[in-house]
Amino acid sequence: MIKLAYIDPYPVPDTRVASLQILQNIDAFARQELEVFLVTPKSHISTESLLGRSVSAGVTFFPLKDPRKKWYFPFNTQKIFFFNVLKWLKKNQVDAIYTRNLKMARFLLSKSLKIPVIFETHEIFAQSFKESHDLASKTNRRKYNNLLKNEHFVYQNAAAIIVLTSFLKEDIYSHYSVDTPCVIAPDGVDxxxxxxxxxxxxxxxxxxxxxxxxxxxxxxxxxxxxxxxxxxxxxxxxxxxxxxxxxxxxxxxxxxxxxxxxxxxxxxxxxxxxxxxxxxxxxxxxxxxxxxxxxxxxxxxxxxxxxxxxxxxxxxxxxxxxxxxxxxxxxxxxxxxxxxxxxxxxxxxxxxxxxxxxxxxxxxxxxRSFTWDHRAQVIAKTIHNILHKF
CATH class of the missing domain: 3.40.50.2000 (Glycogen Phosphorylase B;)
Incomplete structure (x- = not known):
């Protein structure tokens, strides 16, 4: 059975929409005979309080220490969590890594882990930033350019990119000139x-x-x-x-x-x-x-x-x-x-x-054609194909 580490720098379960999506995804992944390790900061919310049920038996939660927002750590940096993830990966053998967090993906791909990293994206972050911020500001221009660099690096080096629409796939290829496999997998319903x-x-x-x-x-x-x-x-x-x-x-x-x-x-x-x-x-x-x-x-x-x-x-x-x-x-x-x-x-x-x-x-x-299970089937097939070639 394939061992998949789903990694995110924010707690799961949580009331954030992204957290709920991740929870639904890992639940469905496990029903596709993937052994899923969810690696996130510790959550104080139960799965049952959000889904009304437990997740599939193939999911294991691995909460890692994250000092952000603690009284003794007055910084909002994710770097401590990132390095804790590295330690976890050295102790736990996995076949593939899955994340939808751009900074997390950028960090993992820069470490030459010899583990394929699949990145799920719901937007072109630089484009969204450009549409919602004034680029006449020097600070905003710097942030925009950093997003361009980070996105290009991730899209170029990921084993595969999972997108929600064909238009997002088209724009990634045209904006960043990469040839990384891009798989369309719309969201779903529970x-x-x-x-x-x-x-x-x-x-x-x-x-x-x-x-x-x-x-x-x-x-x-x-x-x-x-x-x-x-x-x-x-x-x-x-x-x-x-x-x-x-x-x-x-x-x-x-x-x-x-x-x-x-x-x-x-x-x-x-x-x-x-x-x-x-x-x-x-x-x-x-x-x-x-x-x-x-x-x-x-x-x-x-x-x-x-x-x-x-x-x-x-x-x-x-x-x-x-x-x-x-x-x-x-x-x-x-x-x-x-x-x-x-x-x-x-x-x-x-x-x-x-x-x-x-x-x-x-x-x-x-x-009935847009369920989390249907989506998981598409992504699980992609992971199998990546590992066959890796």
């Missing part, structure tokens, strides 16, 4: 949890209809577009789950500014364990993504697959990354960054229950 929640959830439409968004409130998610779109909506209310107090305060102020505060409710943070039961309480689910690179070309939205698995009517921004996995037979598209169009489409879904139910049923069927 089919076990989704099926349990769907079986026990109500399947009748509310009056008025309930529109729902679940996820982070980062600018590229496009929440102001959805809020502004409520100006055009009758017979429905919007519920937004996720985000921190500062983000919610800003969006709440925007809702008042747009004159739709009475139509918008903020739930705040939702424990991942309860996400499917929360989705089940609503009729229409949305993803009003923006035209940024990460949204339009690189994302494979977890929430899209979770909405689909719960047989929800979905209104989503019309972007290349989204059309790579769904079309008009399973979702409703609206123009990205166009609140008027988003509102028109939302009202159509509110009014036309027959068509929205039809597409929701198609989305449920399609979701």
């Amino acid at each position: 089919s076990i949890a989704a099926q349990e929640a769907y079986a026990s959830s109500p399947h009748t439409r509310k009056e008025p209809s309930s529109i729902f968004y679940l996820g982070s409130l980062h600018p590229w998610k496009g929440l102001p577009i959805a809020i502004s779109a409520m100006r055009h909506i009758t017979g429905a209310k919007l519920t937004i789950a996720g985000g921190n107090a500062e983000q919610i305060e800003k969006l709440s102020a925007f809702a008042h500014q747009e004159g739709v505060a009475q139509k918008v409710e903020f739930l705040g943070y939702i424990n991942p364990l309860h996400r499917f039961s929360e989705i089940a309480q609503h009729d229409i689910c949305i993803l009003p993504l923006t035209k940024t690179s990460i949204a339009s070309r690189y994302t494979s939205p977890l929430k899209l697959f979770e909405y689909m698995a719960m047989r929800k009517s979905i209104v989503i921004a019309d972007l290349p990354s989204i059309r790579e996995v769904v079309d008009e037979t399973s979702v409703f598209f609206a123009q990205s960054e166009n609140s008027d169009d988003f509102g028109v489409v939302l009202q159509q879904v509110v009014d036309d229950r027959i068509e929205s139910d039809k597409r929701a049923a198609n989305a449920l069927e399609l979701s």
Whole structure:
């Protein structure tokens, strides 16, 4: 059996989205007959509190000491953890290393470990930084150039790169001129949890209809577009789950500014364990993504697959990354960054229950092709191929 070390410099399990994704991945990897060693800083959260169950028996947790944020270590450097990882690798024989942290990958690849390192990336970090920072700043230019160098080194020296979309693969090759094997593996849905929640959830439409968004409130998610779109909506209310107090305060102020505060409710943070039961309480689910690179070309939205698995009517921004996995037979598209169009489409879904139910049923069927197990099969095959040639 192949021994795979999945390494990340942040605790797993944890409530961070990336941590939850890692947890789902290692759980599915172990079901593909990989022996998985999860090497991260110590976590104070249980797997059961996030997944509602234990991970597969083939996963072993190896929490390492990490002095960050301790009273006796007033620095936020990851270097101590990195060197602890090196010590761990010398004591524990593994066949391959898997990580999605750029700095971790850069460090490991610079050490000539003679162990293949597979790097999973969800974006071109330099591109995302460029779009969200002012490069007129000398500090920002330095950070941007460092990202370019680090990404090029990792993409050039990794045994394989795992990406979410074909567009990300295309941009890595065109931006960095590397020939490293690049494997497309979209995100997935926890089919076990989704099926349990769907079986026990109500399947009748509310009056008025309930529109729902679940996820982070980062600018590229496009929440102001959805809020502004409520100006055009009758017979429905919007519920937004996720985000921190500062983000919610800003969006709440925007809702008042747009004159739709009475139509918008903020739930705040939702424990991942309860996400499917929360989705089940609503009729229409949305993803009003923006035209940024990460949204339009690189994302494979977890929430899209979770909405689909719960047989929800979905209104989503019309972007290349989204059309790579769904079309008009399973979702409703609206123009990205166009609140008027988003509102028109939302009202159509509110009014036309027959068509929205039809597409929701198609989305449920399609979701069975986007599970963590399906993703793990693709990646496990890649690891087998690498080791055969290594």
